[in-house]
Amino acid sequence: MESDSGDVPSSAAVATPVGVGIPTPPSRLSPSGAGTFEQCPRRWRMRYVERLPDPPGEAALAGSFAHRVLELFMQRAPEERTVEAAKVIAREEWPDVEADEDYKALRYDETTAKQFRWKAWKAIEGLWTLEDPTAVEVRATEQDVRADLGGVPFRGIVDRLDQEGDGLVVTDYKSGKAPSPRYRRGRLDQVLLYAAAVQEATGEMPVHARLLYLGQRPVGIRVTQDELDGVVEKLAGTWSAINAACATDEFEPRTGPLCSWCPYVDRCPEGMKEAEKRQAKRDAEASARNDVEAQIER
Numbered sequence: 153m154e155s156d157s158g159d160v161p162s163s164a165a166v167a168t169p170v171g172v173g174i175p176t177p178p179s180r181l182s183p184s185g186a187g188t189f190e191q192c193p194r195r196w197r198m199r200y201v202e203r204l205p206d207p208p209g210e211a212a213l214a215g216s217f218a219h220r221v222l223e224l225f226m227q228r229a230p231e232e233r234t235v236e237a238a239k240v241i242a243r244e245e246w247p248d249v250e251a252d253e254d255y256k257a258l259r260y261d262e263t264t265a266k267q268f269r270w271k272a273w274k275a276i277e278g279l280w281t282l283e284d285p286t287a288v289e290v291r292a293t294e295q296d297v298r299a300d301l302g303g304v305p306f307r308g309i310v311d312r313l314d315q316e317g318d319g320l321v322v323t324d325y326k327s328g329k330a331p332s333p334r335y336r337r338g339r340l341d342q343v344l345l346y347a348a349a350v351q352e353a354t355g356e357m358p359v360h361a362r363l364l365y366l367g368q369r370p371v372g373i374r375v376t377q378d379e380l381d382g383v384v385e386k387l388a389g390t391w392s393a394i395n396a397a398c399a400t401d402e403f404e405p406r407t408g409p410l411c412s413w414c415p416y417v418d419r420c421p422e423g424m425k426e427a428e429k430r431q432a433k434r435d436a437e438a439s440a441r442n443d444v445e446a447q448i449e450r
């Protein structure tokens with residue numbers, strides 16, 4: 153799932169708030185918490201230490217709704233997993249979305265609310281382009297896995313654990329855009345960590361781990377001990393860096409293209425500069441394009 157436990161810091165999972173002395177590391181590290189730190193330590197501090205709000209945008213909210221519907225849907229008996237059943241669940245769950253403060257903050261009118269529901273429904277319906285839900289043997293949904301991975305107190309929530317033949321498969325839904333081949337392997341770290349945690353917690357090593365990009369394609373990997381050791385080693389490195397940053401309260405800003413979408417950019421001078429630089433570049437490119445088009449039209 154895109155938003156695992158690390159996305160919504162619980163009181164048990166966040167570091168010591170600012171103003172209460174040197175931050176202490178969180179009690180557990182999730183893939184998204186690790187990913188945020190790897191992306192930018194300062195952003196991690198603002199989110200997990202200062203607990204500044206990071207409101208989900210439209211895409212994340214629509215994705216959460218689709219996840220919820222699919223979770224309830226896949227808990228049904230296989231023969232009951234029809235498109236009609238998914239529609240009924242979506243209708244039943246919709247009032248919860250409307251009551252959500254983050255959804256209300258989007259201030260949709262009737263037309264934009266309809267577009268939002270349509271987008272979420274397309275993600276839900278996109279499951280059928282990837283698999284026949286009636287043929288899936290589900291062992292668990294929204295499985296909370298906690299394990300010690302290479303000395304890291306890990307926590308993740310697995311969307312689905314499936315039985316395929318004699319093996320266990322870790323499955324996670326994605327409602328965002330499927331990555332190009334160049335970025336596919338990196339995206340699989342999350343499900344490989346889930347597989348490592350399942351192995352640690354149950355003694356059973358999953359045979360496969362996959363991301364289902366709803367309406368697009370699956371991206372998967374055969375699970376091997378080498379792959380698991382690799383992601384656990386990387387996680388341990390991140391955990392060690394988090395501990396070191398907390399000990400000194402030094403969280404470097406790591407500027408880059410994502411600064412333009414960072415919810416904390418207005419509190420981060422380096423990020424602000426980076427975002428402005430990139431905006432100026434985009435403006436210059438757009439202006440150059442317009443000049444060329446004007447010359448062609450003349």
Ligand code: SF4
Nearest residue numbers: 192405411414420423
């Ligand atoms: S604006 Fe950029 S550098 Fe600053 S916290 Fe956000 S991601 Fe990090």
